Amino acid sequence: GENVEQHPSTLSVQEGDSAVIKCTYSDSASNYFPWYKQELGKRPQLIIDIRSNVGEKKDQRIAVTLNKTAKHFSLHITETQPEDSAVYFCAATSDTGFQKLVFGTGTRLLVSP
């Protein structure tokens, strides 16, 4: 089955810096890669996703890149702000039959003013 590894487990940056979180996956059939943000005590919320037919997707300060050959994908946050502080989860799945997301173990991002 699919296995997703996520690094780093914690990341501290200064406000205005960029942050990068990396994930690797094991199943070459995986073709959908969402990223979720979970603030303290809140539900995980989808912030961006990418499908395997594209290599990069951007939404304002957030971007995701995908390298299918190397089986890794990354989340990039530019011009970080204190409200970006949260735990971020990557996930992967294939559409063979049913969508079973396999999540990474999370990255705690702390943005200091």
Next chain:
Amino acid sequence: DADVTQTPRNRITKTGKRIMLECSQTKGHDRMYWYRQDPGLGLRLIYYSFDVKDINKGEISDGYSVSRQAQAKFSLSLESAIPNQTALYFCATSGSFGNQPQHFGDGTRLSIL
């Protein structure tokens, strides 16, 4: 707003008790999921359901059972709770076609003494 609602939000109980966590949704989604979240382990899939007549085991189904009472309702039961089932439990829903984003409820924090 269409949403995913979990009850109760918090529950403290004793070893050996039977517990039911409930999830209802107004999104009109066919697919529903139960996840468990433990610190450092991310989100792990317990059970998932296509529709009312479909129930499938996830990664960590031992010790749990589910019931899909209607399209909008999906319940998780712990028949005889044990302390290592202490965790944060999330219900999620998604649309049916291809890979669709999963939408999470606010979670149930369960403590078993």
